[in-house]
Amino acid sequence: MSLLQKDIYRPDLKDVKKAAERISKVVVNTPLADSFTYSAKYDARILFKREDLQQVRSYKIRGAYNKISSLPQEQLKKGVICASAGNHAQGVAFACNKLKTKGVIYMPITTPRQKVEQTNMFGGEWVEVVLKGDTFDDSYKNAIKHGEKFGQVFIHPFDDEKVIEGQATIGMEILEQADGPIDYVFAPFGGGGLLAGLSSVFKQLSPNTKIIGVEPEGAPSMLSSMKAGKVIELKTIERFVDGAAVQKVGSRNFEICKENLDAMITVPEGKICQTILDLYNKDAIVVEPAGAMAISALDSYAEDLKGKTAVCIVSGSNNDITRTAEIKERALLYAGIKHYFIISFPQRAGALREFVDKVLGPNDDITHFEYSKKHHRENGPAVVGIELNDPADFEPLVARMKKKNFFGEYLNDKPNLFQFLV
Known part of the structure; x- marks a missing residue:
């Protein structure tokens, strides 16, 4: 890591490269694919970074595996613990199974059943799932207490240096795959691990690329913090976009993103729902709400995108089919x-x-x-x-x-x- 200011962490490229080597055996080098539908719509070249095609169907495996595999053996014997609304849980579960270390995973009671079942499937006998609290933040507090009691390392879903460096490998992959300059990158923002890592890589290797962070309208934790000039905790949030609904962003991620992001915007949940339906109906792509956020933001930049190249991070596809009726309803209401x-x-x-x-x-x-x-x-x-x-x-x-x-x-x-x- 490099310290440009005292006590402020910023991921260094050499650490990101180490992370890429560490996770190379378990992470898929996902496609950077042209979207003909959205390219035509915006008169631009729109590329999708298909992290929904990872083994655990989200990018979260990158940070989780990088963090857990970097722990010393004596710590791995004690096991690890985490809190997650779903995708990080699956990444941790997968890593625990691969590395043969016990993991306890706290998830909100409101987590879609599909994500809970997938977490159990990826973790097998190496993972115990505990449903506790209504939000990620509730689960987080309970997991911290559990970890302190049993001496288990907490694998933070976003506010951790090794996790950030793992997520940053997406940025390196995009730049290796691109066949020309990239004008914009749109990426979802939950706690900030993805954007903290990705934006750091781009600011060092492709500084002219504009990095746009996207949050759900009902959980604007980063936008609110940026306006306040400090990390704040939202009292209430809309939990529909479960993969990005957090009340408080990571402190490391806040410091990095407030410097690196060119803009932080929100998109209504109903618009996200319409994007989910459009991707399925027009492109046969299945995404979860957080996975559709970056694409949902393109309308806000329609005029700026003409003739440009933009990358959208399709962050995950862990969508429960039982939510389809609600997704359709929200889309119709928004429209x-x-x-x-x-x-x-x-x-x-x-x-x-x-x-x-x-x-x-x-x-x-x-x-x-x-x-x-x-x-x-x-x-x-x-x-x-x-x-x-x-x-x-x-x-x-x-x-x-x-x-x-x-x-x-x-x-x-x-x-x-x-x-x-x-």
């Missing part, structure tokens, strides 16, 4: 296609038919209807979900509801009520 209302129905025969015939547009579709007559008032409320053919149909729909005295409340912008529907 302004899906809307929920409390409709006030007159308590008389024919009211529903009047609503369908006189209020709904010819291309509108009722996708949710919840009504129960429990009283003798003039009007009875119903929760109604309506899918439009075009977002422009929304205002005319509301106008017809009000004209015919059906309108009660619009629920999409009332999060305390709306969360029960989505």
Whole structure:
């Protein structure tokens, strides 16, 4: 490591090269592939770094294996411990199995079942999974206590020098694979290990490349910290993008990224969901929410990208198919296609038919209807979900509801009520 300022860590290229040698037997040199769909869309050359094709289906194996394999034998005999929302857990599990060392892995209770099952599969008899807490930060605190009690080294998912150097090998691979200059790199930001490592390599070997960090709108831990000028912990976060939903970024990563990143942006969860669906439908690529974040950010740079070359890090593909309905729902809501209302129905025969015939547009579709007559008032409320053919149909729909005295409340912008529907 090199110290450009006292006590500030920055990964050195020689340490990244050592990491690349250390992990070479277990890490796939993933493709840097042209995306014809997105290149055409943005009139640019868009390349995908396909880390979703790693053995554990994410880049996390790089940092996890580099860290664990660098530990002395006496420590490996005691075992290791980690906390993770999923992908780091699988990387640690894989490394423990390969290196024949015991690992205890704390995961949030909210972790998708698919990721828990994959972690157990990769770790086999060498790993114990403990589900504890609602967020990564809850699991982290419990894992730290466990490690201190049993003398096990904590394998941090992002705020660790060896982990950062392992993730930095992605940057070296990209530059080796590229057949020309790279103008932009878009990469997802959770705790910051990937961007801290990758940006350090680019700033030393390709300083003209602009590095853009991307966070979910509901968990802007790095953007908030950059605005505050120091690492801060968010009190609440949206946990949908489980691979990037952290309340507090790594201190090492913050120091590196605030110097190296050209921009830090957020993308709405609904937009991420639409990207997931587009990648599957158009390119047969399966990604998890965090894996779609970098690609989701391209719209924000559409004008700047024309005629340029940009790389998007497709960070992982550990997506649980049982989440598909929620992903589709969030995408429709973001696009302004899906809307929920409390409709006030007159308590008389024919009211529903009047609503369908006189209020709904010819291309509108009722996708949710919840009504129960429990009283003798003039009007009875119903929760109604309506899918439009075009977002422009929304205002005319509301106008017809009000004209015919059906309108009660619009629920999409009332999060305390709306969360029960989505």
